[in-house]
Amino acid sequence: MTEPIPAPPWQTPKKPPPRQPLSQDLIVQVALRILDAEGLDALSMRRLAQELETGPASLYAHVANKDELLDLVYDTVLSEVEIPVPDPDRWPEQVKEYLRSLRTVFRSHRDLARVSISRIPLGPNGVVGMERTMALMRAGGLPDDIAAYAGDLLASFVTTETLDDAFPAGGTDPATPRAYAAQIRSYLTSLPVDRFPNLVHMAGPITSLDSERRFELGMEIIVRGLSTYARPAGQDSSAGSG
Amino acid sequence: MTEPIPAPPWQTPKKPPPRQPLSQDLIVQVALRILDAEGLDALSMRRLAQELETGPASLYAHVANKDELLDLVYDTVLSEVEIPVPDPDRWPEQVKEYLRSLRTVFRSHRDLARVSISRIPLGPNGVVGMERTMALMRAGGLPDDIAAYAGDLLASFVTTETLDDAFPAGGTDPATPRAYAAQIRSYLTSLPVDRFPNLVHMAGPITSLDSERRFELGMEIIVRGLSTYARPAGQDSSAGSG
DNA sequence: ACCTGAACACCGTTCAAGT
């Protein structure tokens, strides 16, 4: 009811932390923070605006729409991926190093795999990544068309394999996924053996691979498949005189 | 203002087409029709209710929530997938037949690939499909753990490869994807050669594979990789006496 | 040029009330 007493002039008004002026960079940065902390479902234009202490409409001066924002977030994160400088002698191992780094980055930003789906990374970092990936693929002695496709196939593999274990990288609670796996296993085991002999037999193997081993196995399968396309060393067309 | 004149009793009231009573089956069926015709973004609970001439709340008597609805839709469609009865001599070819069928089904229901993402198909049709898939995988002489994982890997492959060409199967307009590819190619070609030698070199191969050839190539790569894990025939453990 | 409030046209889900 009573009017609040105005602050005396000698009191430094506790200025609200001098809100940084809006910019595309800042918007992307805060969006990434929300993504990391709370995931894609929590990242709305309105929530983002709130975090930036402004209204949702203000964002559209710096970003065309939500889709473009996600493009920018995705590209930003791609700077963290480490891609080995090709050493043809270590090709299979280097491919795996690249994929492991990609996985680590995907796992360290919540829901990034979901963001990456059907997004072609053509931003500044994405393009640099693609250049290095192509360099690496070609070092395996793959024909150009196979090398080109291999880049896509491998990245898609990491995406799908990362989609499910959406918990943060430092995830210390293996209980939840394991409990879920156990639940599925017991369901499969409970099926009538005469109609589902293979499912009953395979209930164990189907549910017992953890995400780490799935990933390592998947990499190995694809790399072996790709290796069958490699030209024998010494016939590397890019090594000849130009 | 004036009261409408009541219809005379002798006039057969043009009964609104005797709306079928709500049921889970009907709801799933109509949901699939919306999906096919207009895609996942058009499939909202409200829109679905409207199509069924009822309110959104009514759906929740038959379906727990939207996620469960999508589970049901996905399972329904899985009945269309054809999985060969295993013939070990034709293993690689049969795996491909299965994958091609899966792709056809995914492509003939708009956005089904998106629906399938991070959904484990444990409904009645899904479980039958899984049983047959496991039978097929094992026929290749793969160790159980490899066979189990192979099922996932191959299905994920089809999903991602189907995600992008989201146009209907009968798609007669190859212009759009090709135009997009051409756009990317010209962008890649325009990059500075000294910093992006591999991208410039690979611009052609990267953008010239159509979805059909990508799919065939991807299958071949993975199947070759899997084949390296096959036990030699005659050592098939499941064939021995029990 | 940048920012804003208000509005438009939507969402999924719940809940008390009806039959």
Added chain:
DNA sequence: ACCTGAACACCGTTCAAGT
């Protein structure tokens, strides 16, 4: 048991108006 209207707590985006 099934269905309903109304409400709750949200969405992305646009637009006229302000500075």
